[in-house]
Amino acid sequence: MAEDMSGHEDIARSKLLKSLHPLYRVYQDYLQTREALFETTALLSDADPSMRLLASDEVPPLTSHLSTLLTTTFPALLLSSSTTSSSTANLNALMELKSGVGGSESSLFLGELLRMYTRFAQGRGWEVKVVGRNETDGGGVKDAVGEGRDVGVYDVMRWEIGVHRVQRVPATESSGRVHTSTVACIVLPLVEDEPSDGKEDLFKMEDVRIDVMRARGAGGQHVNKTESAVRLTHIPSGITVSMQDERSQHQNKRRAFQILRSRLMDVKLTQEMVARRDVRRSLVRTADRSEKIRTYNYAQDRVTDHRLGLSLMNLESVMEGDGLETFIEALRKKHDEEVVEMMLQES
The missing domain is CATH 1.10.287 (Helix Hairpins)
Incomplete structure (x- = not known):
């Protein structure tokens, strides 16, 4: 001990x-x-x-x-x-990308966003890994989950929470009409599998219902023969987590509990943000997954961040991960300035 x-x-x-x-x-x-x-x-x-x-x-x-x-x-x-009450500066991050309106075009864009975030993380020297990825028949990605590990990853990537909108002509569009599609991005604090102090302060095991089932979709013959998929339900909050990406029930259960902890930690941090007087209001709004935060317009070679009113006329640079730094740094600076302003008003 x-x-x-x-x-x-x-x-x-x-x-x-x-x-x-x-x-x-x-x-x-x-x-x-x-x-x-x-x-x-x-x-x-x-x-x-x-x-x-x-x-x-x-x-x-x-x-x-x-x-x-x-x-x-x-x-x-x-x-x-x-200005963050739960030591978020030391937290790793779990990012979930989900395709929205736009059908196959949304799934294709999700794959491109996943690549953008991977390149951005690698450029910063973070340890990055895609831990879940459901592909479509058309070559797109229906949804994906990625991990980023290093000091400050969560504090950097939380600015990406919200709806990302793409405007472009799909490759299958013969008339040249511009389509609008969306991808939702959720960034959660990545909580380690077990609390380091031996205490579980996010949930009690008796509050979690565990269901096992056969995995569905591509994956080989084992999919139809073994109950490897796992679904967790946190009864007090109603949060559910389903996982079938791993090969065994044990691995899926471990991953599902990790995501459940991350989602519960996200709820806890958001509640603390609302309660704290010195946290900027716009950061709390960013936790709204339905808010449109950025538009990627291919025809005009333009990326616009609607929270900043800032546009970059170099879409390729953003999609390669380099230009994304401009938006994140501007959001961080805006956050710091607003915190200082609020502190001065309250003093």
Whole structure:
């Protein structure tokens, strides 16, 4: 037991150190910039005219960088860790994509969004894995579930919650008419299989009904012979989770419980957001899965984020994962500015 506790403490300490690394890195940048500014400012009164000229050229960018660190970078890092009450900064993320209106075109676009998020995550160096994927006969994806693991993944990806709309001419459209299709994105905090302290604070096992059944769809002969599919029902909340992607009942049950924990944690975090006075109202609205957040217009080579009123005229860059950073960074900045504004109003 003592060894288990020590192991949990080591994991917690490791996560804490990793979460503080961005702040440490920025603080080191601040110290180096401040020292460079002191040394350069002293050269403004140097006897050598060329040294004074060189110093006068270097002081403005150093001053500007130091100002940015103090007024923007530091507050953003401190706010991100102080305005979420359940330590979301350390949470991994579980993303669910579901096809909406548009039939086969929606399923095709879902596959492209899945690729976009995978490339974005890989570009950030996250550990990413698609753990569930139901494909259609036409080559699209009806729904998919992916995991992202690293410090801050949930806090980054939660901005993607909502309805993504695509406007383009489908390959099967002979008249050239533009179709509108949608994909719903849900981002949940990824909760580990078992609580590290040995306590289950999200649900009680007696509140969960477990049903097993034969899996349906493609998957080989075992699909019709074994009851490998699992459905969980959390009776107090009515939340249900069905899983049949894995090969065995044990694996499906494990995955289903993981998703159930994530959905219950999502409910808990949303309730805390509403209760806390210092969390921006628009973040709570983002938890509404029916809200249209972004439009991808292929004919105009444009992607528009409706929460920001911001458009990028480079759709390919967004779909390759690189341009997505622009929207996420802008949303984070807007969030931080609104939190500061609300704190000032309440003080």
